[in-house]
Amino acid sequence: MKKEEFQSLFTELTDIRENPFHPLVWIGGEPEIGKNVYIGGMSEVNAKGAKVVIGDNCDIASFVVINCTDSHKRTIGLSEEIERKDIILENNVYVGTQSFIGGGVHIGHHSVVGAGTIVREGNYPPYSLIVGNPAVVKEGYYLKKMEENE
16 A cells, blocks of 8 residues: 555544644644654644644654643533643754643744653743653753854
8 A cells, every 4th residue: 555545544534634744643723834844653733722833944753742732621620611722842843752742832942852751831942951751941951062063
C-alpha cells in the first residue's frame, strides 16, 4: 500500500485528517504552523477553540502533545466549559519526545524542551532549556552556548 492510499484510508477511519508531516500526526482545529517545521509521528497538535502557533524552523519530536484544552474542571463539576488557552512556540523551538505543552504556554525562540517534559501555563524566555516535571527553566542556557561558539 502506498503512503497516499494509507493516508486516505486512515483519514476515512479516524478523525485524523491528512497533513504534510506524517500520516500518524493528529492535528485538530486550525493551528498556525510556520515554514520548515517537522512534526514526528504519533504527535498531536490540538488547536480547537484557541490559537496555537508553531513558528518557523521548529522541530517537534514523535509522541509530543501540544494541547490547548483542559477539561478537568468540567469533569469534576467546577465548570460547565472546557478551558481553552492559546499556545505559542516562537521560531527555532525544539520539543523532545513524549513531552506535553499545555494551554497558556508561550515559549521563546531558540529554546529546547527536553524529552518527557511537562510544560504548563507560563512565559518561557528565548534561549531557554526547559526540562522535567514540573518543568525547570534554565533561562539563557542556549544563548550562553551560542556565545561560546563564536
